[in-house]
Amino acid sequence: MAKDQTPVVRLQDYAPPAYLVDRVELDFRLDPQSTRVRSRLHVRPNPDGPGGDLVLDGEDLELTALELDGAPLAGTAYKLDKDRLTITTPPERAFVLDIGTTIDPSANTRLMGLYRSNGVYCTQCEAEGFRRITFFPDRPDVLAVYTVRIEARASDAPVLLSNGNPVGSGVVAGSDRHYAVWHDPHPKPSYLFALVGGDLGRVGDTFVTASGREVTLGIYVEKGKEDRCDYALEALKRSMRWDEDAFGREYDLDVFNIVAVSDFNMGAMENKGLNVFNDKYVLASPETATDTDYANIEAIIAHEYFHNWTGNRITCRDWFQLCLKEGLTVFRDQEFSADVRSRAVERIGDVRTLKAHQFVEDAGPLAHPVRPETYKEINNFYTATVYEKGAELIRMLKTLLGADGFRAGMDLYFDRHDGTAATIEDFIGCFAEATGRKLDDFMLWYHQAGTPEVTASGRYDTAARTYELTLEQTCPPTPGQPTKQPMPIPIAFALLGPDGDEITDLKTESPAVRDGLIELTGTRERIVFTDLPAKPVPSLLRGFSAPVKLTANLTDDDLLFAAAEDSDPYNRWQAVQSLATRILIAAQAAIADGRTPEIEPRFLRSLEHTVEADALDPSFRAQVLSLPSESDIAREIGRNVDPDAIHGADQWLRGLIGGELGACLTDVYRRFGSNLPYSPDAAGAGRRALRNTALGLIAGTGQAGIETAEQHYRNADNMTDRMAGLSALTRQGAPEADAALDDFFERYRTDPLVLDKWFSLQATMTGADTLDRVTALMRHPAFSLSNPNRVRALVGAFAAANPTQFNRADGAGYRLVADFTLEIDRSNPQVAARLLSAFRSWRVLEPVRRAAAEAALRRIAGHEGLSRDSADIVERSLD
Ligand code: ARG
Ligand code: ZN
Numbered sequence: 001m002a003k004d005q006t007p008v009v010r011l012q013d014y015a016p017p018a019y020l021v022d023r024v025e026l027d028f029r030l031d032p033q034s035t036r037v038r039s040r041l042h043v044r045p046n047p048d049g050p051g052g053d054l055v056l057d058g059e060d061l062e063l064t065a066l067e068l069d070g071a072p073l074a075g076t077a078y079k080l081d082k083d084r085l086t087i088t089t090p091p092e093r094a095f096v097l098d099i100g101t102t103i104d105p106s107a108n109t110r111l112m113g114l115y116r117s118n119g120v121y122c123t124q125c126e127a128e129g130f131r132r133i134t135f136f137p138d139r140p141d142v143l144a145v146y147t148v149r150i151e152a153r154a155s156d157a158p159v160l161l162s163n164g165n166p167v168g169s170g171v172v173a174g175s176d177r178h179y180a181v182w183h184d185p186h187p188k189p190s191y192l193f194a195l196v197g198g199d200l201g202r203v204g205d206t207f208v209t210a211s212g213r214e215v216t217l218g219i220y221v222e223k224g225k226e227d228r229c230d231y232a233l234e235a236l237k238r239s240m241r242w243d244e245d246a247f248g249r250e251y252d253l254d255v256f257n258i259v260a261v262s263d264f265n266m267g268a269m270e271n272k273g274l275n276v277f278n279d280k281y282v283l284a285s286p287e288t289a290t291d292t293d294y295a296n297i298e299a300i301i302a303h304e305y306f307h308n309w310t311g312n313r314i315t316c317r318d319w320f321q322l323c324l325k326e327g328l329t330v331f332r333d334q335e336f337s338a339d340v341r342s343r344a345v346e347r348i349g350d351v352r353t354l355k356a357h358q359f360v361e362d363a364g365p366l367a368h369p370v371r372p373e374t375y376k377e378i379n380n381f382y383t384a385t386v387y388e389k390g391a392e393l394i395r396m397l398k399t400l401l402g403a404d405g406f407r408a409g410m411d412l413y414f415d416r417h418d419g420t421a422a423t424i425e426d427f428i429g430c431f432a433e434a435t436g437r438k439l440d441d442f443m444l445w446y447h448q449a450g451t452p453e454v455t456a457s458g459r460y461d462t463a464a465r466t467y468e469l470t471l472e473q474t475c476p477p478t479p480g481q482p483t484k485q486p487m488p489i490p491i492a493f494a495l496l497g498p499d500g501d502e503i504t505d506l507k508t509e510s511p512a513v514r515d516g517l518i519e520l521t522g523t524r525e526r527i528v529f530t531d532l533p534a535k536p537v538p539s540l541l542r543g544f545s546a547p548v549k550l551t552a553n554l555t556d557d558d559l560l561f562a563a564a565e566d567s568d569p570y571n572r573w574q575a576v577q578s579l580a581t582r583i584l585i586a587a588q589a590a591i592a593d594g595r596t597p598e599i600e601p602r603f604l605r606s607l608e609h610t611v612e613a614d615a616l617d618p619s620f621r622a623q624v625l626s627l628p629s630e631s632d633i634a635r636e637i638g639r640n641v642d643p644d645a646i647h648g649a650d651q652w653l654r655g656l657i658g659g660e661l662g663a664c665l666t667d668v669y670r671r672f673g674s675n676l677p678y679s680p681d682a683a684g685a686g687r688r689a690l691r692n693t694a695l696g697l698i699a700g701t702g703q704a705g706i707e708t709a710e711q712h713y714r715n716a717d718n719m720t721d722r723m724a725g726l727s728a729l730t731r732q733g734a735p736e737a738d739a740a741l742d743d744f745f746e747r748y749r750t751d752p753l754v755l756d757k758w759f760s761l762q763a764t765m766t767g768a769d770t771l772d773r774v775t776a777l778m779r780h781p782a783f784s785l786s787n788p789n790r791v792r793a794l795v796g797a798f799a800a801a802n803p804t805q806f807n808r809a810d811g812a813g814y815r816l817v818a819d820f821t822l823e824i825d826r827s828n829p830q831v832a833a834r835l836l837s838a839f840r841s842w843r844v845l846e847p848v849r850r851a852a853a854e855a856a857l858r859r860i861a862g863h864e865g866l867s868r869d870s871a872d873i874v875e876r877s878l879d
Contacts, residue, residue, distance in 0.1 A: 006376045006868045011320040017137055018049040019090070021144040022187075026134070030105075030121050030152035030197050035114060036064070037101045039134040041144075044094035054087040057131035057138040058101075060113070065100030085135040101134050108132070109786060109827040117263035118222065120198030121157060122276055124269060127319055127378045130190035140316045141421040143187035150197060151179040157197035159220060163188070163272045165254045184272055186252065187419065189315050194271030196220070196259045203229040207240050209250045215240075220259040221283065228283040231294060231680060232258065232301050239302040242336050247410060249309045258282065258301070262752070263787050265830050266382065268300050270307030277304070280753050280789055286678040288754050290720040291685035295337070303333040309414065317421040319378045323370045323446070324424055326382075327390020334391060341682040344569035345619045351544045351570070354392065357384035358547070360635055362451045364840040365877045367478040371424055371446040376872045379830050385449070392547040393445050397428075399490045399517065399545055400442070401435050408434035441521065444487045449478035452487060454520065456552040460535035467495065467529045467536055471520050473548070479879060489520040492545035492568075495529065495536035500565030502539075507531050516542075537561050542568040556582070556600060563606045569620060576610070576624050579603050580653070584633050587649035592642055597652055604660045611664055611694075618672065619686025625693045627653065630803045634844070641844050643803040647766060651700075658697040658705070665694040669708070678718040685720070692724035699728035706734045713740050723757060733767045755782050756793035763798040770805045771812055774798050778820065785824060788831050795820050799838035806838065807845065811852030814839070818856040821870065822863055829867030836860065836873045854878070 023042040029035060045051065063080060066073045068090070079086040087097070108115035113132025114123050123129065131138040148162040153176050160169075164184025171178045200220040207215045217236060219229045236258070243249040253273045264278035281300040284293055310332060311325035338346040361367060361384050368381070370390050375381055398406040409431030417426055424446055432439045452475045459468045471491065475484035494502040494516060510527040512519050518527065529536075537558050541550045554562075562575035580603070587597030610616065610624045630650050634641045658665065672691035678684070699709040706729065713725025726744055729737040741762065748754035759782075763774050777783055777794055784790045799806050799817045806813040817835065825832035842853035860866065861874040 006871070008374050008376055009319075009378075011318070011371075011373045014318050014320075016049050017046055017139065017142050018052050019043050019054050019137065020046045020049075021137060021142055024136075024144045024146045026146065026148045026193075028148070028150045028152075028195060030150065030157060032106045032116060032156075033104050035103050035105055035121075037103065037134050038065075039099045039101070039136070041097045041099070041136070042094065043090070043097055045092055052089075054090045054097075055137070056085045056087070056099075056135035057083065057128070058085050058135040059083050059128075059132045060103070060108075061132070061135065062102040063100070063135070064102055065098065067098040069095050070098075083131075099135050103133065110830065111263055111265045111788070111828060112830070114195065115263070117261040119156075120200065120222075120259075120261055121152075121196065122198075122259065122261050123193065123195050123271075124265065124276065125193050125271070126191040126269060128191070130193055133193075136190050138190050140189040140191060140318060143189055143315070143419075143421065145187050146182075146184045146193060148182045148184075148193075148195065149179055150182075150195060151177055152197050154178040155199075157199065159196070159198055159200045159202070161194075161196040161220070161257055161259065161274055163192070163194055163274050165273075184253075186272060186313070188272050188312060189421065192270070192272045192312055192315070194269070194274045194276055196261075196274065196276065199223060200259070201226040203233060205233055205237070207237055207251070207256075209240070210244045211250060213250070213254075215251050215253070216255045218255065218257045219282065220257065221279070222260070222262070225260075225279075225283055228285045228288070229260075231284045231289075232282045232297055235298040235301040236305060238298075238340060239305040239336060242302070242339065243306060243309065243332075246335065246339070247309070247332070247407075247414075249414070251308065252313070256305075258304075262789070265788055265828070268304045270304040270311055272308070272312050275304040278789065280756070283753060284680070286680070286718040288719055288748075288751060289680075290723055290757075291680060291688060293719075294680040295341070295685070298340070299333050299337050302336045303329055306332045306336070313419065314414070314417045315421045317423050319375070319381070320371055320373065321423050322378075322381060323386045323390035323393075324422060324427055326387045327370065327392075328394055328427075330387050330391035331394035342617055342619055342686070344573075345617065345623060345682075345686070347543055347570050348573050348620075348623045350388075350391075354384070354388045354544075354547060355635070356629070356631060358388045359451055359549070360631070360841055361385055361837075362389070362449060362478070363476075363635070363638070364843065365479060365879055366837065366840045366873070367449045369447050369449045369481075373447075377833070377869050379869060380833055380872050389547055396445070396490050396546055397431060397439075397442065399492065400488070400519070401431060401437065405431070405435040405437070441488050444485055448475060448484050448487065449481055450475045450484065452484075452489065452546075452548040454489060454491070454541075454546075454548045454550045456538065456540055456550065458536075458538050458553065460532070462535075465530065465532050467532050469518075469527045469529070469538060471518065471525045471527070473520055473523060479876070486521065486523045489546045489548060491518040491520055491540055492516055492542035493518055494539045494542065494568070495532075496539055496562070496565060496567075497536060498534050500561070500567075502567055503532070503536060517545075539566050539568055539571045541571070543570045544574075554578075556602075560602055560606050564609065573620070573623055576607065577628055579606070580627050581633065581636055584628065584646070584649045584653060585637060587652055588633065588637075588642070588645040591648040591652070592645040597649060599653075599656055604657065607657065608661050608664050611661070611668060611690075617686060618690040619682065622686065622689035622693045625690070625697075627657075631801075634803065634841070637844075639844055640846050642846050643807045643849075644809075647804045654697060654700050658699075658701040661697070662701060665698050668694045669698060678720075688720050688724075692721065695724055696728050696731065699732055699734075706732060706736055709734075710736050710740065719754070719757075723761075727761055730761050730765050733765060737765075749782070752782065752787075752790070756789055759783070759790065759793040760797040760801075763794050764802045766802070766804050768805075770798075770802065771808065771816060775816065786827065788828065791824060791831055791835070796835060796838075799835055807849050807853075809848050809852070811849075811855065814853050814856035818860050822860060822866075825863075825867050825870050826865075829869035832867065833869035833873045836870055836877070839874075839877055842877070 025040040027038040105116045112129035150160040160180035162182035167183045168181035201223040203219045205217045258275045260279035260282035268277040310328045412434045413430040507530045559575045566572040590597040699705040709728035716722035
C-alpha cells in the first residue's frame, strides 16, 4: 500500500505567527450555490514572530479579489496554492488586506466551513473549517475582533445570526434581500467564528447575571419544533448560574444564542455567543426523548456554555493543547451534572464511559497522550483520551491540591490568561504557583499514553496487629512510547472494619498517606498501618480517584463485604461489577471449552439485597443491577477474545438473574411504576431506570416475560418506557419484536431523531440475520448517507455496539462496515474516519477474526483516493 504522504505536524515545531490580525470585517452574500465572501483583514507584523511571507490558509475556495491597502495585488506579489495563499514580502507595518472568495455551501458535504443543512446556512469551523470560508491564518493563536455583515434573500433566510451582539439590520433597498450586522468585541480565533441563516423558529428568555447584566437567550430550531426546546433552555439557565456559583464566571455578551441543525459532524460547537448544536442534543419532548437523551442535552448545553471561559476567553495556543479546553470543560460539565443530579450515579456513569471508550483506545494502536506530540489530521484527535481522560487529569489535580488549592489555581488561570491563547504548561503553572506545590511530575500524565496498572496487595499480621499494603504501578508500552516513568497517582482510600465502618485515626509512618488519600509517586510503595485489632478490608481508589486499572488481592468474600458495606457508593458499585466480571470471564471460558458455567450463589443474594434496599437511591440500584457489558468483558480479557463466548456468558448470567431473582425483580417492576405524568428530572429517571433494568431481565425468562415487555411497550406514555419495552423485545430476538418495530416505525415515521433509535436497536440485535437487516436498512427511505446522525445510528451502532455481529467470524461484518465507510469517505471523511475507529481493538481478537479484520483494514488502506482522515486512522491501526 502506498504510504500516505500527508505531512506530520509536530508540537516541537511550534512557532508564533508571523503576522497578527487585530480586526476582521466579513461581508457575506448568502446564496445556496454561490456565496460571496468579502473579508477585510487588519494585519500587522507580529513583533514576536519570525517575519517573512504572510501565509493564509485556504481550501476549496475561489479567489475573486485581492487588494492591499486598497490597491489590487500584482500577480507577482502573491502565490496561490491548493491549500494556501502566500503574500510574498508584505509591508513591515500594519496594512489592510481585502480578499474576495466564492464558495458553494450546497456542495459542502464534509460539513466543515459554510454548508447547508435542511435549507439552513450554518458553519462549523473547529478545528480548521474557517479556511473553507476565506483565506486566513487559520490557527488558534491569531485572535481578532470580528464584525460580520450577512445579506440574504429575506424569504430564504429571515434569521441571520453571527457571534457577539447584533448591531444593525435592514432591507437592501430595491431588492428582496435583507441584512444583519453582528459585532463580537472579544478577540477570538477563527475556529470560534459562526454564521447561521435560515427560516428558523425561536424560543427566547432572559438571564440576569450575578452582577446584574441582562442577557437575551435564544434557541433557534426548525419551525414547528419550538415546543421541544424548553428543557435545553432551562438547562442553559442552570449552567449559567452554576458557573457563577462554582467558578465565579459570568457571561459577557448581551445575547447568547443556540441553533439546532440536523446535519452535524459532532455533538455541538461553542462558537462565541452562538453555539451550534446537533439537533439531537437540543430537541426533547417526553414522547420523543429518553431520560438519557435529557441527561445528555443537559450535559452538552452545559459543556458548550462552559467553554465560554474555558476555551473562548482563554483559548488554545495550538491544537496540541486541545485538552486545555476539552478536558477541563468535560470536567466542568461532569461536576455540573453531579451537582444538579446524583453525584454518585454521575460518577459511575462517567467511569463506565471512560473505561468503555478511553481505556479501549489506550490499549490499542490509536493510543496517544492526553496532549499528543504529533498529528496528521487534527480532527482524529477529538478523542476519549483528550476529552475524558483529560477530564480525569483535572479531577486528580483537584484531589491532590484540595478544593481550595484547586479553586485558587483556577482563579489565577482565569486572571492571568484571560484573552490569550494558552498552553498546558501555562495552566499547570497556575496551580503550582497558587499552591506552592511542584507539579513537574504531574505533567507526565499529559505526556505518557497508556493506562497505568496499579496492583495492591494487603496483608494482615494478627500477632503484630499491623496491616501492610503494598502498591505498585506499571504502564504498558504504547505507540512511540516503549517505556514509561512512574506517575503521581492519587488513591483515595479507607480501611473498613469488621462492622463495615471506616476505621478512623489510622496510624502509619508512611509519608505517602494523608487523610483518606495515598499518593503513589514511585514504582512501589509499602505502607504499614499499626494498631489494628482485626483484619480490615481495604476500599481503594474510592470514587475512581485516578484513571488506572487497579488489581487488588481481594477475595470474593472481600468483594461481597464491600458490595454490602462500603460507604463509598462508587466502590460499592465497583465491588458488584468486579464480582460479575470474575463470574463472566470464567463463564465465557467455560462456554468456549464446552463446559457449563458456574455461579457464586452469594453474588445473586448480594444483588437481590441491593435491589431491595429501599434506603438506596433507585438510580444507584439500577447501576448495580446493570452488569458489565460484553465489551467491558472483552476489554478485561484483553487477548484472544471470542465475542460469541462472551455473549453466551452474558445470556447465561442474565437468564440466571432473571430466574433466581424473579420475585424481587417483579416486585420492583410493580412498585416502581408511576401514575404521575412524566417528568425528566433525576428522581423520576432513576425510578424508571431501576424498573426498566428489571424489565430487561424479566423479559429473558420466557413467554410471560416477553408479554410483560410487549405490554410495557404498548402502554408507555413516554419514550423512555417505550424504548425499554422495545429493546427488551429486540434483545430477546423475540418474534414479537418485529411487529413492535413496525409499530414503532409507523408511530414516528416523520421524526428522524426518533427513527435513529429504531435504526440503532435493529443494528444491535444479536441474531445472525442482523447483517442482512442492516444492509436492507441502508436502502431504507428514512436512511440517508449525508446525515451523520442517521449514519451513526445505523452503521456506527452496528460497528461499535454489536460485538458479535460486527465481529462475525466469517468477516462479513467487517466487510459491510469497510464497504460503507469507503462510500461515505468520498463525501464526509470525518464521519468515515470515526466509523473506522471501531476497528481499533482488532488485535485482541482470536486469530480467525483478527485475520478477517486485518484484511478489511488493509483493503481500506489500499483504496485509491482515501481521505487523509481515514488514511490516518487505518495506518495507525495497522502499525
Ligand atoms: N469543540 C467542540 C466541543 O464542544 C467539538 C468540535 C469538534 N469538531 C471537529 N471538527 N472535530 O467539544
Ligand atoms: Zn468541548
